[in-house]
Amino acid sequence: MLPLTCSDPPSDFDSTVAAFQNTLRKYISGADLESRLTVQPGTWPSIANVTADLTGTTLQPDRPAAVDLANLQAGFTIDQLAFQAEPLTVNSANVRIRATAEQLQLSFARDAQQRVVMVPTDVAHGEVAVEIAQHDLQTLLLFAARQAAQEHDATIDDATLQLEQQGDRAARFATTVQARKGMFQATLKISGKIELSENLTLRLDDLTCEGEGMLGGMLAAIVSPQLTQYNATAIPLAEHALGEVRIEHLQFDVTQGLSVQARFAGRQS
Template identity: 25%
Template sequence: MFPLPGKTFPASAEALRAALEQSIASVVRPAGPMVTVEDAGYPKLKAVHISLDGANAGERPPRRPQPPVGAVQPGLQLENFTVSGHPLLVQRARVDFTCTAREVRLGQARDKDGNPLFVLLEAAEGKVEVVVALSDLEALVLAGAKAEAVKQGVSVESVRIELQTRSERNLEAVVQVRAKKLFLSAALRISGSLAIDEQLNARLAGLKCAGEGALGTLACGFIAPQLARFDGREFSLLALPLGEVKLRDVRIAAGRELRVTAQFGRPA
């Protein structure tokens, strides 16, 4: 879904470009112009390209758009549609995101407050890919761990992450943390699983903490409530929601990077 500013739908290709630029800028800090529209006799378009390259999504995931209510009316017809983020900065991690599609139909709808939305209704074929380097995941976790640990007078020195794929949509994760308080050092082991659904929503589960020695036990004591907050939590890996389109062939692979891919569109 693509929420639009104002209360009316764009009446031209240029108005569409400006509306999408303003809408996307409300959820990311852009590095430059983001939207390019190639007209083919509006509402038919040759292409819409959205570049999130170098954009910053901030420290918190953006709010999901409100769902449409009521009937969805015919809207735009696109020969080609692309969204890229090379990289898109998400909570300090560099995420490579790509979405490509052809023969796309976008419907016009409104949310419960009457705000206009474009909803992705159909595509002949499309592909989504999300890639995050393991080093970026480690840096992200280290920054978060340091911020929480310093409140307890603990210094987190290092974080190492191990990922192992269990199936096409599930993986196991182990995070090794080394921490220090005064003259005491400790090693922590945080483990859990990650599952991806057909809309590229990720869910964390089974988060546990085990520590060595007195400091390790103490550290797990204040980490456990934080883990409980995230256990079972779901978050989207998509930079932009896909609306009515359903994904298929969702796959997750882990090694030196975490890679999630999926297909969508009419079956071959």
């Protein structure tokens, strides 16, 4: 579900394209943004084709707010949608995303901040693929730890990540990092669990941090409270692209980094 920058839902083709472009400028930074989005008109309320290529751009994350799905307002249909970002940078990590959809129906709602939100409510057929290399997944998983360390003039470097799949939609991870504070260095071990929900959201849990030696113990005490705040944290991989549509097939693999593939059709019952 995607928050738009407009105060009221767009009501025709031109205002919809303007809403797309303004929202792109708010959440995405990169060169030539105007040329990255192509929208071909159909017979309103239908749009014939939307193509977006955000390769090489950076997402400016926005904290999601609850959406009122009980009061949906009629929107429009996209006959053909194609999206790619290979890669899109998120929190200094590269994420590769590809998505296609046919006969994608979008409605409008309001979130808890009273922003206009586009909600996918039905689709004839669609596919989403998300890939994160192991190095970039490590960057995402250590984002909170690095923030906590920086607040205390410490840095975290040279991490090694191990992943172990647990069932169809979960994995354990363990990473060993070298942390520095001034001239001193220590080893930290950070571990936790990743779970994938049906709306393509990663959930982090069971996050722990242990340190070796006196300095390691001190740095672990600094990092641990920050990690605890990230327990149960959700990382949307393609949540904004799914809304109320129904997933037919979901594949989750951590053999080489993280790979998620999904097919969807129709709407949730």
